[in-house]
Amino acid sequence: MKLQRKSGLRALTVGAVAITGALVLTACGSDNNDNSSSPSGSSQPSASGSSANAAGISCAQGQILASGSSAQQNAIEAWVRNYQQACNGATINYKTSSSGEGIIDFNQGTDAFAGSDSPLKPEEAAASKKVCSTGTGINIPMVGGPIAIGYNLPGVSNLVLDASTIAKIFNGKITTWNDKAIKALNPSATLPSTKIQTVHRQDDSGTTDNLTKYLGGAAKADWPYPHAKAWAAKGGQAAAKSSGVSALVKQTEGAIGYFELSYATSQSIPTVKIATGASQPVEATTQNASAGIAQAKVVGTGSDLALDLSAAYTTKADNAYPIVLVTYEIACDKGNKASTLPLTKSFLNYIASDAGQQQLSAAGYAPLPTEIATKVRSTISALS
Amino acid sequence: MTTVETPPTAPPRKAATVTRPGDRIFSGLSRGAGILLLVVMAAIAVFLTVRAVSAISKDHGNFLTTFEWTPSLNPPVFGIAVLAYGTVVSSIIAMLIAVPISLGIALFITHYAPRRLGGIIAYVIDLLAAVPSIVYGLWGALFLVPHLKGLNLWLDDYLSWTVIFHKSDPNSAARSLLTVGILLAIMILPIITNVSREVINQVPKMHQEAALALGATRWEVIRLSVLPFARSGVISASMLGLGRALGETMAVATVLSASPVLSAHILDPVGGTFSQNIVAKFGEADEFGRDALIASGLVLFVITLLVNGAARLIIARRKEYSGANA
Numbered sequence: 001m002k003l004q005r006k007s008g009l010r011a012l013t014v015g016a017v018a019i020t021g022a023l024v025l026t027a028c029g030s031d032n033n034d035n036s037s038s039p040s041g042s043s044q045p046s047a048s049g050s051s052a053n054a055a056g057i058s059c060a061q062g063q064i065l066a067s068g069s070s071a072q073q074n075a076i077e078a079w080v081r082n083y084q085q086a087c088n089g090a091t092i093n094y095k096t097s098s099s100g101e102g103i104i105d106f107n108q109g110t111d112a113f114a115g116s117d118s119p120l121k122p123e124e125a126a127a128s129k130k131v132c133s134t135g136t137g138i139n140i141p142m143v144g145g146p147i148a149i150g151y152n153l154p155g156v157s158n159l160v161l162d163a164s165t166i167a168k169i170f171n172g173k174i175t176t177w178n179d180k181a182i183k184a185l186n187p188s189a190t191l192p193s194t195k196i197q198t199v200h201r202q203d204d205s206g207t208t209d210n211l212t213k214y215l216g217g218a219a220k221a222d223w224p225y226p227h228a229k230a231w232a233a234k235g236g237q238a239a240a241k242s243s244g245v246s247a248l249v250k251q252t253e254g255a256i257g258y259f260e261l262s263y264a265t266s267q268s269i270p271t272v273k274i275a276t277g278a279s280q281p282v283e284a285t286t287q288n289a290s291a292g293i294a295q296a297k298v299v300g301t302g303s304d305l306a307l308d309l310s311a312a313y314t315t316k317a318d319n320a321y322p323i324v325l326v327t328y329e330i331a332c333d334k335g336n337k338a339s340t341l342p343l344t345k346s347f348l349n350y351i352a353s354d355a356g357q358q359q360l361s362a363a364g365y366a367p368l369p370t371e372i373a374t375k376v377r378s379t380i381s382a383l384s
Numbered sequence: 385m386t387t388v389e390t391p392p393t394a395p396p397r398k399a400a401t402v403t404r405p406g407d408r409i410f411s412g413l414s415r416g417a418g419i420l421l422l423v424v425m426a427a428i429a430v431f432l433t434v435r436a437v438s439a440i441s442k443d444h445g446n447f448l449t450t451f452e453w454t455p456s457l458n459p460p461v462f463g464i465a466v467l468a469y470g471t472v473v474s475s476i477i478a479m480l481i482a483v484p485i486s487l488g489i490a491l492f493i494t495h496y497a498p499r500r501l502g503g504i505i506a507y508v509i510d511l512l513a514a515v516p517s518i519v520y521g522l523w524g525a526l527f528l529v530p531h532l533k534g535l536n537l538w539l540d541d542y543l544s545w546t547v548i549f550h551k552s553d554p555n556s557a558a559r560s561l562l563t564v565g566i567l568l569a570i571m572i573l574p575i576i577t578n579v580s581r582e583v584i585n586q587v588p589k590m591h592q593e594a595a596l597a598l599g600a601t602r603w604e605v606i607r608l609s610v611l612p613f614a615r616s617g618v619i620s621a622s623m624l625g626l627g628r629a630l631g632e633t634m635a636v637a638t639v640l641s642a643s644p645v646l647s648a649h650i651l652d653p654v655g656g657t658f659s660q661n662i663v664a665k666f667g668e669a670d671e672f673g674r675d676a677l678i679a680s681g682l683v684l685f686v687i688t689l690l691v692n693g694a695a696r697l698i699i700a701r702r703k704e705y706s707g708a709n710a
Contacts, residue, residue, distance in 0.1 A: 098667035195555045202642040204456075204668035229668045230454060237559060237641040237653050240664065244525070244638065251530060252557055 056355050059087035060346035062339065067095035068102020068115030071206055071260065072143040072327045074363045076115065079351045082359070092347055099206050099327075106330055107131055112340040113331040113348070115142075117206025119306035120330060128332070135334030135384075138304040140376055142351060144366035146289035147211055147323045148264045149272040150249050151256040153177060153192070160185045162275040163218035163313075163322070169256060170198050170215070171223060172235040177254060185275055192254075199248050199257035202238030204229040210309075210325035211258050217313035218322060258323075261286065262364030274323065277316035286361040288321035294369035295320060303333040303379050307372070324366065334384050341383070348380045436682045439675035447679070451644045453661060455669070455676040462676050464683050466646045470561055470655035471684065474636070475629040477565025477650070478572060483622050485569075486576035491606060494584045506581065513574035521638030524567045525559075529639065532558040532566070536651050551651040559641035559653040567635055572625035579624060583617030584610060616699040623695035630688055633659035658684040 066076075073096045080092045094115070095105075102114035103124055109131045119139040120128065128137030149166060151159055156177075161169075165181045168174040174181060178191040201208045208231055215223040225232040239248045242259040249257040250267050261284055264271050273281035282288055292312045300306035306328070313322050329348060336344060350356050357367040368376060439455070440447050443462055450463020489509065493502040536551060536558045543549035591609040600608060637660040641653035662677045669677060 100668040100670055100673075104671070195553070197556060202637070202640075203664035206668070228454075228456065230456070230665070231643075234643075234645075236643075237557060238643055239525075239559075239641065240637050247526065248557065248559075251526075254555065 056353070057083060057086045057350045058346055059090060060342035061087070061089040062343045063091040063093070064112035064340045064343050064347070065093050065095070066102075066111050066113050066115065067097055067105045068111075068330075069099045069117050069206060069327050070096045071099075071117050071145070071325065072115050072365075074262065075143045075351075075360055075365050078359050078363060079347075079356060083347055083350055087346075090343055090347075092343070100204075103330065106137065112337070112344045113329050115327060116330055117325060117327050118209060119300070119304075119328055128330075132332030132335040135332045135336075136304075137330050138302075138333045138379070139300055139306040139328040139330055140348065140352075140379060141305055141307050141326045141368060141372060142329045142348075142376065143327045143360065144289055144293045144368060145325055145327075145364065146261045146284045146286065146292070146321050146366060147207060147214075147258055147325055148261045148269075148284040149256065149258050149274075149323070150246060150264045150269040151272060152249050152251075152253055152269070153194070154253065156186075156189050156191065157270060158186075158189065158273065159270070160273045160275050160281040163215065164222045166272070166274075167215045167219040167222035169196055170200070170236065171233050172198070173222065194254035197252050197255040198236035199245050199252070199255055200231040200233075200236055200238055201242075201245060202231075202240055205241075206325065206327070207242060207258065207260065211323065213309065214313045214323045217310045260364060261289075265364060274321065276320070276322055278318045278320070280318065282319060282321045284321055284323070286364065286366045288319050289324045289366035290369050291317065291320040292322050292324045293326060293366060294371065296326070296372070298372070298375065303382060305372075305375055305379055331383060333379075333382070336383060345380060345383050348383070349377070352376045352380055432678055432682055432685075435675045436679035439672065439679045442672070443676070451646055453644060453656075453665065453676075453680075455673045460672065460676070464658070464680050466644050467656050467658045467661050467680060468683065468687070469646050470640075470660075471630055471657040471687070473650065473655075474561045474564045474568060474657060475626055477562060478568035478629045479622065479626055481566060481569035482572050482576055482625060483618075486573055486580055486621070486625075487618060489573075489577045490580035490584055491610070493581055495602065495606060495610070506578075509574045509577050512570070513578070517571065517632060518634040518638070520567060520571055521635035524563065524635060524639040528567060529558050529563060532563055536560075536562075540651060547648055548650055550649045552649060553652075556653050557641070558651070559639055560651050561640070561655050562650045564636050564640050564657075565650075567639055568629045568632055571632060571635060572628050575628060576618075576621045576625040579621035580614065580618045583614045583621065586617075587613045619695060619698055623692060626691060626695075627688060630684065630691070631659055632657075633663050636660040637663045 073094075076094045076096075080094060083092060084090055097105075099114075099116040099118060102111065102116055103120065105111045106114035107124065107127045107130070116139075120137055125137055129135075131137070149161070153159065161182065162185060165174060165185065168181065174196065176193055176195055178193045183191060206229065209227055209229045212223070212225060212227040212232070216225070216227050231238065237248065239245045239257075242263050245257045246259045246263040246267055246269060249255040250269055256272075261271070263269070264284070271284045273283050275281045292315060293307075293309070295312040295315045295317065296307040296309045297311060298305055299308040307326055309324060309326065312320070312324055315322055331344060331348070352368075352373060357373060360367045367373075442460060443450075443455075444459040445452070445461035445463050447463050449465050450461060451466050453462045453467075454460065455462045489505065493505055497505065537554060539549040540551040540554060544551075587610050591613065592605050595605045595609045636657050640655065640657070640660055642656040642660055642664060643654045644656070645652075645654035647654050658680050662681060665673065666677055
């Protein structure tokens with residue numbers, strides 16, 4: 001008992017020290033904030049005077065907070081690192097949580113911009129008007145990416161599936177790997193009679209949302225569920241986060257699951273090629289995903305650039321990968337805070353530029369297709 | 385105060401009435417701390433209840449019997465049946481495994497092991513308590529799950545007739561309530577062992593020596609003098625462990641294959657627990673979804689309260705028999 005109490009006391013002391021430390025630190029943080037926000041105001045003219053530096057970035061200074069989607073985390077991290085290296089006195093703090101949390105933060109006015117896997121819902125857009133005093137929150141597509149269908153089937157390396165077989169597999173209608181439908185798509189492969197173990201996300205996720213959008217768009221007859229962030233189909237196994245799904249696929253023979261391409265490449269999990277009706281089955285690569293996203297149409301009104309990907313889901317174009325997701329940055333079109341506007345604009349300008357978008361492929365993301373990128377750049381320039 | 389007044393001779397009379405500023409400050413501080421705790425608890429309870437009630441009132445399913453958790457649907461439908469079942473079942477499995485083992489370890493350390501070995505074992509047990517739960521989760525998902533497959537198949541082969549140990553799909557990975565229970569058992573082992581050991585150390589040496597003098601063997605000493613005295617302490621130790629098992633979050637979320645299915649087969653990769661569901665759904669939940677999750681958290685709170693209450697009842701009833709009579 002005595003021992004117990006002593007260690008409890010110690011834990012308390014440590015906790016108290018940690019809390020005091022945190023308080024002191026935050027106090028410092030907010031001090032810095034105040035100090036640096038006034039110079040940022042004064043340095044604004046010089047920044048918008050666009051003295052482009054060596055990295056081709058026209059810098060702004062100050063500190064901004066952003067938060068949201070973990071799907072674009074790696075991209076944002078690389079961009080922030082590059083931007084802060086090129087621009088002294090700029091701090092961009094992107095807190096990776098989730099799209100839902102990012103939008104809540106944004107609508108509470110704590111974020112300069114938020115990252116989200118899906119565009120603002122009408123009620124969320126309405127709520128954003130409180131924060132954007134004269135404008136409204138808009139969706140700016142920024143980071144695209146393929147959702148790879150990874151599988152674990154020793155001896156089979158070039159698996160081809162189409163939308164309807166994928167839907168049937170994940171819906172439990174196709175249960176063994178040597179099913180007729182799979183054989184028809186893979187005439188030369190020797191398929192085992194192993195039972196198919198489907199793996200899906202147990203946490204709500206934009207990846208699930210986008211995959212089920214694709215299944216609903218491209219295989220309506222075989223996918224009876226509406227698209228949603230929560231997995232709706234029966235059966236299969238669930239794992240936490242993309243890392244959990246990919247790990248389970250990797251360790252289970254006969255498994256199939258979905259995750260961002262980077263998880264497949266980093267763990268060398270083979271991915272399914274999609275038979276879209278193009279001359280060749282399409283592989284999940286960043287380049288092919290860009291070509292898929294190029295089929296998308298802008299459906300946002302005004303400066304809002306929300307995309308409708310349904311044309312991408314059913315595309316028959318060569319080398320256009322259909323299972324894609326686009327994540328957005330959400331900012332105010334008008335009425336951004338004066339203290340954060342210069343840096344927000346400058347940073348978004350950089351990440352939408354050719355230099356910024358070229359960073360994406362290395363991290364497993366797809367650069368925006370040219371036509372959409374042009375619209376994105378003009379929208380960002382018009383932010384006020 | 386009264387103790388100061390009783391010996392009249394020793395201190396002069398002023399000592400009885402003096403209260404130094406330190407006394408006043410300290411009593412004020414400790415009273416303040418006590419009141420603050422109550423205020424904070426009340427504030428939390430009010431906040432949670434208000435949010436939970438607003439969510440439940442908009443639920444289009446039955447909050448207690450619905451399996452699905454889909455507050456984002458229109459109309460929203462969510463319920464805690466699967467979560468409550470999974471939480472209780474996994475905790476029961478954990479208790480069934482952990483309590484006998486912990487008691488065994490505690491008795492071994494106190495009564496059987498050479499002093500030095502006992503010290504080492506106690507130290508290792510303390511180490512177990514220091515491992516963060518996410519590490520247990522990763523270890524569970526990457527090591528325990530593949531290695532439990534054999535045990536699962538064996539249980540399915542020989543005990544399938546019990547229904548409980550029936551596995552619907554022998555190929556599926558062992559990400560089931562049973563695995564979660566085993567993992568939870570390992571996680572609550574240290575706390576039950578440590579508290580039990582302390583309690584067993586309190587058993588009066590006189591009782592044990594008396595039993596020995598009457599010719600009792602070591603096992604009889606433990607049965608007749610140690611266990612009756614330590615019983616209520618071991619029960620409260622188990623309840624501490626149960627509290628942790630009920631609320632465990634990350635380890636369960638990493639290991640369990642959660643789905644809204646209520647199944648008596650504890651080898652099937654289905655089910656869910658309160659905390660696992662909260663951690664899985666919180667990230668992408670909107671305001672309403674969060675309120676719904678808070679409501680489920682409140683239910684867990686109530687279950688924990690009931691369990692603790694039951695434990696206190698048991699201890700209170702045992703008190704008169706323990707110690708004094710043994």
